Amino acid sequence: DTGVSQDPRHKITKRGQNVTFRCDPISEHNRLYWYRQTLGQGPEFLTYFQNEAQLEKSRLLSDRFSAERPKGSFSTLEIQRTEQGDSAMYLCASSNRDFYNEQFFGPGTRLTVL
Amino acid sequence: GQQVMQIPQYQHVQEGEDFTTYCNSSTTLSNIQWYKQRPGGHPVFLIQLVKSGEVKKQKRLTFQFGEAKKNSSLHITATQTTDVGTYFCAANQAGTALIFGKGTTLSVSS
Numbered sequence: 001d002t003g004v005s006q007d008p009r010h011k012i013t014k015r016g017q018n019v020t021f022r023c024d025p026i027s028e029h030n031r032l033y034w035y036r037q038t039l040g041q042g043p044e045f046l047t048y049f050q051n052e053a054q055l056e057k058s059r060l061l062s063d064r065f066s067a068e069r070p071k072g073s074f075s076t077l078e079i080q081r082t083e084q085g086d087s088a089m090y091l092c093a094s095s096n097r098d099f100y101n102e103q104f105f106g107p108g109t110r111l112t113v114l
Numbered sequence: 115g116q117q118v119m120q121i122p123q124y125q126h127v128q129e130g131e132d133f134t135t136y137c138n139s140s141t142t143l144s145n146i147q148w149y150k151q152r153p154g155g156h157p158v159f160l161i162q163l164v165k166s167g168e169v170k171k172q173k174r175l176t177f178q179f180g181e182a183k184k185n186s187s188l189h190i191t192a193t194q195t196t197d198v199g200t201y202f203c204a205a206n207q208a209g210t211a212l213i214f215g216k217g218t219t220l221s222v223s224s
Contacts, residue, residue, distance in 0.1 A: 033211070042202050042214030043157060056211050091156060102147070103212065105156040 004106035025094030120215035135218035137203030
């Protein structure tokens with residue numbers, strides 16, 4: 001499969017716990033994005049990497065959220081001290097700057113915070 | 115910050131009827147993208163419009179970008195049950211992050 005993959009697909013955690021999600025983009029894509037989507041809403045931008053550099057971060061992103069892309073390939077998104085309001089689908093997307101920013105989305109990780 | 119508004123939020127049609135969703139912005143957009151998300155699925159890119167007044171067609175789907183580059187529309191002719199899903203417009207803010215509208219959810223009854 002050559003699409004964007006995300007792991008895990010589902011995560012249930014208790015409030016206050018830390019969680020980490022992984023995204024593997026399409027191999028030749030140098031841009032990687034994280035979005036959050038709640039029911040009835042469009043994807044909300046969280047952060048963006050070009051290769052290993054984190055170039056954009058939403059002002060809405062709490063300091064409990066951190067993302068890395070250490071070797072410019074896969075990325076991780078960590079949420080510390082989870083809150084019930086963090087429950088959402090976390091989507092990863094990738095794109096290739098040689099094309100006009102068409103973004104390819106992964107299947108998402110659904111987080112439920114109890 | 116930049117926002118894109120979509121209407122209607124929901125639309126139900128009988129199979130064979132046409133469907134249109136509209137996307138509006140208070141600011142001039144550099145481009146507009148459209149995505150489709152099937153129930154339980156993830157957004158899938160449909161098209162990007164860049165030029166003022168641009169019209170693009172994909173089979174039964176027609177996409178338009180307004181002359182002032184502040185609005186866009188997606189029109190589906192003779193809907194089919196396979197058209198069911200949520201259609202999002204999205205625009206780039208400064209940089210490459212996409213700002214998505216809330217989407218229009220289309221349901222089709224046969």
